[in-house]
Amino acid sequence: MTMREQAVWWLLGLIILIILLVLLSNVLLPFVLAAGIAYFTDPLADRLERRGLSRVLATVIVTAVAFIVATIALIILIPLLINQIQLAIDAAPELFNAAREFVETRVAPLFDQDGALGAALTKGLNQAQSQIKDISVGVLQGAWSVSLAGFQVVALMVVTPVVAFYLLLDWDNMIARIDDMLPRQHRDEIRWLAGEVDRVLAGFVRGQVTVCLILGGFYALALTLIQLPFGLLVGFFAGLISFIPFVGSIFGGALSVGIALFYFWNDPVWVVATAAIFAAGQAVEGNFLTPKLVGGSVGLHPVWLMFALSAFGALFGFTGLLIAVPAAAVIGVFLRFSIGKYKQGALYRGQRGDSGP
Structure with a gap:
C-alpha cells in the first residue's frame, strides 16, 4: 500500500469517527x-x-x-x-x-x-x-x-x-491490545506520538485542573472572608475558567471589583482588598502554580484554547466543552508532528534540480 493510499484510509477513518461523534x-x-x-x-x-x-x-x-x-x-x-x-x-x-x-x-x-x-x-x-x-x-x-x-x-x-x-x-x-494492532511500518512513530499526547495531557490537563481548583478555592475563600456578596460563586467561577490564561483573573476580578464598588463604595479599603485578591492570585499562578504544575513546554496558545472551546462546544454541546482542552492539546501534538514532517519533505525543501529562485 502506497503512502497516498494509507493517507486516504486514515483520512476516511477520521471523517467517519467525527461523524459518529457528532451523531452520538x-x-x-x-x-x-x-x-x-x-x-x-x-x-x-x-x-x-x-x-x-x-x-x-x-x-x-x-x-x-x-x-x-x-x-x-x-x-x-x-x-x-x-x-x-x-x-x-x-x-x-x-x-x-x-x-x-x-x-x-x-x-x-x-x-x-x-x-x-x-x-x-x-x-x-x-x-x-x-x-x-x-x-x-x-x-x-x-x-x-x-x-x-x-x-x-x-x-x-x-x-x-x-x-x-x-x-x-x-x-x-486495552493499551496493550491497541499497541498490538498498530501497523508495524509506523509503530515507532505512533508510539512516539502517543507518548507526546500523554506528556501533553499529563502536563497541561492534569496540571491545569489542579491550578483551577487551587485558584477557585483561594478566590472563593478570600472573597467570602471579606464578605463580598456572591464571593463564593464568583470565586469558584473565576477559578474554573482559569484554564484560559488571564481570562479567569480578569473576568473574575472585574466582576468582583464591580460588585465591591456597589457595596463598599463608602469603604474603599475593601474595594482595594478585592482587587488585591485577584492580583495576588494572578501572581501566584504565573510565578509558582503554572510553572510548577503545568510547565512551559506544552505549547498551547490562549487563542487556540478559546477557538477549541468555541468549535467543540458548537459541534458537541456540553460534552464538547469538556473535551475541548484535551482535544486541543492532542491536535496541537499532531500539528507539530505534521509540520515537522512537512519540513523534512520535498514540498518544503524542493526537489534537486529545481530552477526556482
Whole structure:
C-alpha cells in the first residue's frame, strides 16, 4: 500500500469517527467523563500495583477514594453554590438599581456636565432592569426543566462511575491490545506520538485542573472572608475558567471589583482588598502554580484554547466543552508532528534540480 493510499484510509477513518461523534454526542457524556476519570487515575492504580496490590484491589481502592472525595465535595459545595445562585437571581433588581444610582451620581458628572452621558447610561440600565424579571423567570424555568430531567442526571451519576471502574480495571490491557494492532511500518512513530499526547495531557490537563481548583478555592475563600456578596460563586467561577490564561483573573476580578464598588463604595479599603485578591492570585499562578504544575513546554496558545472551546462546544454541546482542552492539546501534538514532517519533505525543501529562485 502506497503512502497516498494509507493517507486516504486514515483520512476516511477520521471523517467517519467525527461523524459518529457528532451523531452520538447526546449519549457520549457519561462515557467521556468515565474515560477521563480512568485516564487521570490510572497512574495511581499503577503505583498501588507496584506496591504489591492486585489490579482489582488497586482499582477498588482508587474508586472508593474518588467516590468519597467527590461525595464530600458535593455535599459541602453544591448547597452553598445553589444558595449563592438563588441570592444572585433575587438580588439582580437591587444590583441594577445600585448601578443606575452609581452612574447617575458618580460616573456621569465626571464626564458630562450636561447629563447627556448619564441619561444614555441610565436609559440602558432602565431597559435592562425592565427585562431582569423575565430573565430571572427564564432562569428558574430552565432550572425546573433541568430538574425534570432528573432521571438522566441519576443515570449519569450511576453510569459514569461504573464505566470508569471497568475502564480503569482494564486500562493496561486495552493499551496493550491497541499497541498490538498498530501497523508495524509506523509503530515507532505512533508510539512516539502517543507518548507526546500523554506528556501533553499529563502536563497541561492534569496540571491545569489542579491550578483551577487551587485558584477557585483561594478566590472563593478570600472573597467570602471579606464578605463580598456572591464571593463564593464568583470565586469558584473565576477559578474554573482559569484554564484560559488571564481570562479567569480578569473576568473574575472585574466582576468582583464591580460588585465591591456597589457595596463598599463608602469603604474603599475593601474595594482595594478585592482587587488585591485577584492580583495576588494572578501572581501566584504565573510565578509558582503554572510553572510548577503545568510547565512551559506544552505549547498551547490562549487563542487556540478559546477557538477549541468555541468549535467543540458548537459541534458537541456540553460534552464538547469538556473535551475541548484535551482535544486541543492532542491536535496541537499532531500539528507539530505534521509540520515537522512537512519540513523534512520535498514540498518544503524542493526537489534537486529545481530552477526556482
